[in-house]
Amino acid sequence: MTIARNRSYTGYFVLAAGVAVFAAAAAFASPAIAQEKVRVALPTKTYYPTIIAETALRQKLFAKEGITAELTVYRGGAEAFEAVAAGAADLTLGSTAIVAAGIKKGVKTKAISAAGLGYNGWYLMVKPDSPIKSASELEGKKVGITSAGSATDILARWTQNDKKVKFTTVPLGGGGLIPNLLSGNVDAIVLYSPLSYKVLQDKSVRPLIDFGTAVPEHLSGVWIAPDKLVDENPKLVQKINNALFGAMVWLKNKDNRQAAIKIISEIDEIPLPIAEAELDGNIMKLSSTGEMNEQLVQRGLDMAKLVGMTDVASVSAIYTTKFKPVPTK
Secondary structure, three states, X not given: OEEOOOOOOOOOOOOHHHHHHHHHHHHHOOOOOOOOEEEEEEOOOOOHHHHHHHHHHHOOHHHHOOOEEEEEEOOOHHHHHHHHHOOOOOEEXXXXXXXXXXXXXXXXXXXXXXXXXXXOOOEEEEOOOOOOOOHHHHOOOEEEEXXXXXXXXXXXXXXXXXXXXXXXXXXXXXXXXXXXXXXXXXXXXXXXXOHHHHHHHOOOOEEEEEHHXXXXXXXXXXXXXXXXXXXXXXXXXXHHHHHHHHHHHHHHXXXXXXXHHHHHHHHHOOOHHHHHHHHHHOHHHOXXXXXXXXXXXXXXXXXXXXXOOOOOOOHHHHEOOOOOOOOOO
8 A cells, every 4th residue: 555645634625726727637647448457546544445445455355356456545535536637546535525526627537336424433522621511602612623625624514504603613634633622722623533532432532423423324435436437447447346345345244353453453553442443433334335326415515515615516427326336255
């Protein structure tokens, strides 16, 4: 697995201008062609798509499908999507919104299967001794997020909309969330797994909202491939899907539980108890079928509207249901 740049969580969502730049690059990039090698752009190292792809690699599921997979970790969902747009990658994981925004700017991609069905393991958190007992008490306060337009920003704005409360969001980067909360620079933070499980276990935070249960089910993460690959080599796309969902089945199989926890621990570089929490709280709740439908896609776009994403493609143009996974064994 190659790490393209230093990790910094930026979420899945990109501004239209950023997509436009890579749309131009995509126009001159060589399209993905039928070949054994598949280049997978992963949004960040400590994130579930990396666990899935790395598991497929370690369990030789790509190889069983006749694929040589090259995994590259980027700084976030935006950069991983840009790699696909520029022809530097054949597959990534992102949001339905990033696909929809890209299409409007000439970056032709499709969601080929569902992965995340919500924000499992994501929380709104405060310090243990904070006087704040509910999200409604954040009126006029400061809430830390990773960056503007990111998934943490989406969830912060969802909180304001759902709880009818107004607060100021403060971009801190992934590494700055916990330190700024504990030092009192912000009153609350939106935090993602597996880091959320670490601080929950050591009791250095107190959760106000579990977004995994509070936010309605929607497509929070989809596997994305360029239209060129989808149209010109559908057999290869099917094989990729088979390997990825073979990994999902393997990770969720109770007979593989201890091995799965060990793999998660190694990939995310986290202690075994936190890896176990990641397996139970997040991985086990990911899609096992890859099924997508119009309602789930639309809900994903509705979430993106919270950060001002409005110029997007139609729902029907965003995804295809041609590639129902047949999990590799």
